[in-house]
Amino acid sequence: xxxxxxxxxxxxxxxxxxxxxxxxxxxxxxxxxxxxxxxxxxxxxxxxxxxxxxxxxxxxxxxxxxxxxxxxxxxxxxxxxxxxxxxxxxxxxxxxxxxxxxxxxxxxxxxxxxxxxxxxxxxxxxxxxxxxxxxxxxxxxxxxxxxxxxxxxxxxxxxxxxxxxx
Amino acid sequence: xxxxxxxxxxxxxxxxxxxxxxxxxxxxxxxxxxxxxxxxxxxxxxxxxxxxxxxxxxxxxxxxxxxxxxxxxxxxxxxxxxxxxxxxxxxxxxxxxxxxxxxxxxxxxxxxxxxxxxxxxxxxxxxxxxxxxxxxxxxxxxxxxxxxxxxxxxxxxxxxxxxxxx
Numbered sequence: 001x002x003x004x005x006x007x008x009x010x011x012x013x014x015x016x017x018x019x020x021x022x023x024x025x026x027x028x029x030x031x032x033x034x035x036x037x038x039x040x041x042x043x044x045x046x047x048x049x050x051x052x053x054x055x056x057x058x059x060x061x062x063x064x065x066x067x068x069x070x071x072x073x074x075x076x077x078x079x080x081x082x083x084x085x086x087x088x089x090x091x092x093x094x095x096x097x098x099x100x101x102x103x104x105x106x107x108x109x110x111x112x113x114x115x116x117x118x119x120x121x122x123x124x125x126x127x128x129x130x131x132x133x134x135x136x137x138x139x140x141x142x143x144x145x146x147x148x149x150x151x152x153x154x155x156x157x158x159x160x161x162x163x164x165x166x
Numbered sequence: 167x168x169x170x171x172x173x174x175x176x177x178x179x180x181x182x183x184x185x186x187x188x189x190x191x192x193x194x195x196x197x198x199x200x201x202x203x204x205x206x207x208x209x210x211x212x213x214x215x216x217x218x219x220x221x222x223x224x225x226x227x228x229x230x231x232x233x234x235x236x237x238x239x240x241x242x243x244x245x246x247x248x249x250x251x252x253x254x255x256x257x258x259x260x261x262x263x264x265x266x267x268x269x270x271x272x273x274x275x276x277x278x279x280x281x282x283x284x285x286x287x288x289x290x291x292x293x294x295x296x297x298x299x300x301x302x303x304x305x306x307x308x309x310x311x312x313x314x315x316x317x318x319x320x321x322x323x324x325x326x327x328x329x330x331x332x
Binding site: 046047050059061084087125129130134135136137138139141143 | 212225249259
């Protein structure tokens, strides 16, 4: 395999969330609290017209991890054995996270968003607009979640980060 | 701003496409030719059950760039002025690309996919399953593309990478 050199990135800003010790598995759209992306001032002009979009991708560096990366994982709510790349586990060879959030408002170098499933002060690497025809795949499926699962509805609550008490 | 240290990633494999000198702006689903992700052998087990999904995200390092990053960009097919983070321009502070592709088959450490909008031998950083309820936002919009544009349909052909001769 070619191209084994290190690839270097740097934070363009930080994600501000109420999560210090624990965070949900996935974004909670109706999450209460203050969620915002604070970009370095040098990048503020790059936000022009972003507020025309209803959704955006936030790409971040999952920097608060202690567990080891394994190629086979067990989702926390399932006994299924799945490959790491068939899962959204944060313990990946390159700990890159992607969340899709609603854009509520832009104030200078800050983007106020719907709920984000990350710890406070997580470094942001990139922001991209979510464009309906390009990113919304209505014929997508649920992969291994839809087969051989006793309780698909319950699993989907976990996957979507919807709080529930059963 | 805190956290200014370098973030280091490494390629987990390479993307193989027919594109040597030019590439489309976005994935072309019906693209002819051979498109595949070749992972390093160490990661092959991480593909278990990925073939149950119809789509996946490919996250890659856009390593063949020569242009400079500007905070205000003009999309190649439009006179609109938009912020870099309201665009999908590849010239970003961290040149990270995301494409959503169909999973056609998995053979050992290789994933055969639908068309990918990148040059041959682009380094792959991560693969994630595209999960319908989490990633498909039917209420998403077209942002600045839907306002004040003379020819939205034409723009969407460009954005979706659909070939056309007008």
